[in-house]
Amino acid sequence: MKSIESSPLTRKLSAFVALSEVELAVLQRLHQRRKSFAAGRDLVHQGQSEQSAYILAAGWAVSYKIQPDGSRQIVDFQIPGDFLGLRSVLLHTSDHGIEPIVDIQAAEVFVSDLLEAFAQTPRLATAILWAVSRDEAMVVEHLVGMGRRDADARMAHFLLELGARLSLVGMGSRAGYACPLTQYHLADALGLSAVHVNRVLRKLREDRLVTFRNGLVTIENYEGLVELADFDPAYLDQTGPLLK
């Protein structure tokens, strides 16, 4: 049982519920169909039906919507412990696509697996409902922030949110984290041009707030970055389990 206790999803759900042995065993079973997927090849296709859902165990992915004019709007990035395409398996057709950014490991989950798991432990159902609610809170925060924050604050907020999410699954701290995203990812996610992303990152570096270079985000001045972004992490709900 040791491995499942240290899995990213277990660490994440533990922020909401203190998991029992039975619940850990159910989580273990949800991880049994673990597979590898190559970077750059869609795992879930927008508009397709009869998709599977996945639990991301290692690596990063991006979820996006293709717009009628063919351009791509990034909705969010997924890190270990996140569900991939849970919405796709519940809705008839997926409203978005999901692509691995690097080679990933993910466990395939069918609706029948979820029904079986929920029957064994309703607390786990509530925990997964929490995780989905938290994802929705993030999208709402992005929606509200998009019009309100300028490019510097938007970038600062994005890097802080990512850091907080990664910390929860043991992959980051207030000092920084490893990050495989390119400037094109940042541009599409934040609604900026790649040139603009470059300029913003240089400014944040020159102001000795944060440096993003060679796949590493180094936070030099955490408090200064929080102030610039007006970042209040309450919506990420990481302060410890509500259900004991």
Add this chain to the structure above:
Amino acid sequence: MKSIESSPLTRKLSAFVALSEVELAVLQRLHQRRKSFAAGRDLVHQGQSEQSAYILAAGWAVSYKIQPDGSRQIVDFQIPGDFLGLRSVLLHTSDHGIEPIVDIQAAEVFVSDLLEAFAQTPRLATAILWAVSRDEAMVVEHLVGMGRRDADARMAHFLLELGARLSLVGMGSRAGYACPLTQYHLADALGLSAVHVNRVLRKLREDRLVTFRNGLVTIENYEGLVELADFDPAYLDQTGPLLK
């Protein structure tokens, strides 16, 4: 059991799962603490903890975020059959506020009620997960649409989405629906000024697409409105139950 079968939440969840007698009985119990709330007084406060969740049984509500500058960003409107503050009860502090737009009836639901309900029927847990996923798909659609659609298309998309949601709970059709929203609500939701909302509504009326007057939305040309909005209702997932 007749009343619960015709309740808005039952009608809505039936789009995802064919509900059994047991599941209807559990839904009935979730509705037992039904209360009335007056228009204009917050039901859920942003930033507060230990909130209840509610199932909206009659009337309309609005969920919003207060921004640091004091202005109000509308996240979405809730109609009968929607949960109010489900996220607030799962997260430690609510990331948004909820205000009744008219006098409403809503049933109070505690986390313990959800746990009990999920223990009795895991299919219901999956159905509520579906409803939350559908809410998230709507927020994503708004996020992506905000930058892409001009004011006319944004209004057309908004009125069509609302009509589709109301149809699902038996409160609207392709011909139109009753709607208590003011031009200020529309303005705050769509990121337009009240004057601009007025101008857009006049244009849609003069083009014989849709008329919104005296609390009634009358759709004169459904196909034309769909074309203007580039509206694809797949993300609302209303085509019939996935789980039989």
